[in-house]
Amino acid sequence: MGTTDIIVKFILIVIIFLISLVVAMYSTYAERKIAAFFQDRLGPSRAGPFGILQPVADGTKMFLKEEIIPANSSKFLFIVGPSLAIMTACIGSAVIPWGQTLVIGSYHLDLQVTDINVGVLYLFGVVSLGVYGVMIGGWASNNKYSLLGAIRAASQNISYEIAMGLSIIALLMTTGTLSLKEIAAQQHGWHWNVVYQPLGFLIFIICAFAETNRSPFDLPECETELVGGYHTEYSSMKLGFYLFAEYINMFISSAVMSTLYFGGYNFPFMHSLGLSDNWVTILGVVALFAKIFFFIFFFMWVRWTIPRFRYDQLMDLGWKTLIPLAIANIVITGIVLTLIK
């Protein structure tokens, strides 16, 4: 890898980092606006035209708030919690193929930070790490509600990670590779994995809701029972980091869902349009982002539709329904694959 490569990769990392931050920032705005539309309201409309400067105002407010660290908390871990949450949320974007290769002169620009051959496993690992931020923060707060929220987050993640992993296994059986780049490339045109793995996708998306702590699985921050859940004691930008991490997680898991099941940067008739390769690549990036935004919208749509699960219902759904279904999915996939061969 030459110096140019390193510089290009660095620039790409910065761009992707900025894009995820901006998307997360405007997800907060979109969430409020979409929530308002679902409830026949207007939503934020004062800061700038249609309220588009609202995230800036919110961010400024967060920075200007008083920083409170509880006297009896474990101060180091209290700070580590939100940092870990936002860091693990951000590093997931490294393996996602944002597009095909752009050819600029003689330089081939790969629109992916790194194509590691265990991409899916890496993503899975990062997602599992995400819960540590919540857990450590909730535990370090030395508050019963925070601790309960943290415990819920941990147990929820553990339960749903199994089903998620099992649904991915069925997917990997059909794709035969762990590299996200290859998985995306295989779903050329209309050959999206969701057609071959509808049940797997259903399980995956339910688990993705649970892993990102989004409603109806937002028990860790359940206001009615736990004040604020794991971030009860947090204030200022540390609270902002937790909330922000949730939106980045949403963005990343939307990207993962699009890549794994909805063809990533592929869109129908991509090579029969008669465009040059670079244009197809750029349109592919647009297509991927359209899919991502749809999934982000779907996250919010579900949030304002379904009420929160009770803790025991959550466990029932995870252990008694999703895991057996995922295993059945693997078995069926295996049988079908054997029959086809």
Added chain:
Amino acid sequence: MESLSNRRKVLESKPLNFWERAYLPAIVKGLGITMKHFLFTKAVTISYPEQKREFSENFRGMHSLKRDEHGRERCTACGLCALSCPAEAITMISAERKPGEENLYREEKYAAVYEINMLRCIFCGLCEEACPKEAIYLDGDIVPSDYLRKDFIYGKDKLVEAPLNQ
């Protein structure tokens, strides 16, 4: 017991069938309902300072001291409004009309100072009922907010109607 309205429905709790237990049809239905709101239902919000809801006809807002058809203040400082006020919000100091002020005041006695404490006022409208001269009406807007208590004591400068030919 006999049902009088004939609308009583006996509900029996049946165990959920397979599709009900599968959640998904219900969730899809719910998503459809919320989407209907997202797409078709208009927001009911009224963006207040720019858009105002019309008051009902008998809305009682800020007081105004009326003038007669020649632009003279109608109030004669009889004090009936202050007397009728259950919240003790009204005070006034009366003065005698001097020669040459006939174009300013309708009666021979008038209110030199007339103050309503808007923090005390409960907008019951008893003052306008009590007034024999039809001088006070609660036909104004909502009393605006302010920072200091003393600024809520409205004097004649805020209460008296604008003169006719100005």
